[in-house]
Amino acid sequence: MPYLLRTVGLLCWLLVAPASAGEKLRLVADAWPPFTDSTLLNGGLATDLVGTALRRAGYDTEYQQLPWARALNGLGEGRYDVLVNAWYSEDRKKVGLYSTEYLINRVRFIKRSRSSVEYHGLYQLYGRPIAVVRGYAYSPEFDGDEMLEKVPVNSFSMAVRMVLAGRVDLTLEDEYVARFYLSREPQAVRDALEFLPQSLSENSLHILVSLKNPDREAIVAGFNREIAAMKADGSYAEILKRHGL
Structure with missing residues (x-):
């Protein structure tokens, strides 16, 4: 009986565990050095900041580089989870949820x-x-x-x-x-x-999280929290420094 109870308890925990656990977010951006560029260190300054904040929030990430129109369209269709480098626009709120600014x-x-x-x-x-x-x-x-x-x-x-x-x-x-x-x-x-x-x-730079992702609010909240923490603990400044900025 104790074994059965432990097994049921484990299954219940798995069902209610945060969606972030083990989830791999699909990051996308166009080539815009030094912010986003697959040939640069960690995909560029913005990709590095965003990827670091999301990993600290408990998400694994993978990055793909596409022309801007394809990246934005893919976000709207849910093929990508996070657009790395979005300026604020009312029109884009139709396809994604904005974070707070993380660069100017x-x-x-x-x-x-x-x-x-x-x-x-x-x-x-x-x-x-x-x-x-x-x-x-x-x-x-x-x-x-x-x-x-x-x-x-x-x-x-x-x-x-x-x-x-x-x-x-x-x-x-x-x-x-x-x-x-x-x-x-x-x-x-x-x-x-x-x-x-x-x-x-x-212009303020934000991430834009696809409205097709059911965990979009948690992703944005985690990102906002960790970007603020990175600025407080010095790791944000260290990333700028290692990109020569």
């Missing part, structure tokens, strides 16, 4: 170190050529201002070269992205450039 993306202007350019409003940049990467969206205000002199280029690297050569006064990029690419440039290039102090725009 700041789009900042970059100038030559000895340049006198200042920025406290876009009107100050009228008449100053600005290199912009074709197809990029920087902010609604900036993108829609027809008084700005925007010079289209094919890449951030090309934009930097044009700033250094004096062909344009400025370029702009997400600060983490810019620092990632500039870290691969010679020291002389890095020394010749600097960020303007004020950001053009700021």
Whole structure:
């Protein structure tokens, strides 16, 4: 009889045990270095932060990289559980549950170190050529201002070269992205450039958990709890450091 009771008790525990136990969450993102990129350490900064927080919350994870549209569509269909790198959008609440922010993306202007350019409003940049990467969206205000002199280029690297050569006064990029690419440039290039102090725009970065996942609220709650704990115990800062940021 005691053996039978123990067996029944074990079966009952298994039935009511948290869904997180042993569950492997399917993480997905597009290639966006240094945040998400399968060629980088632990899949990039954002993937590392997200994966670490979720593992601390009791979940195993696996990461797959896809073009953005396919990643978002797969999340909506329930083929993936967690979109790693989502800016907030009301439309996306139709397919997923947002976490609290875990990173801030700041789009900042970059100038030559000895340049006198200042920025406290876009009107100050009228008449100053600005290199912009074709197809990029920087902010609604900036993108829609027809008084700005925007010079289209094919890449951030090309934009930097044009700033250094004096062909344009400025370029702009997400600060983490810019620092990632500039870290691969010679020291002389890095020394010749600097960020303007004020950001053009700021966007909070979140995970988005598929509404098809029945444990979405528990996943988000666990993630939020562990990200806060990581910031408190220093492990969050350590991850930024090991990614060179």
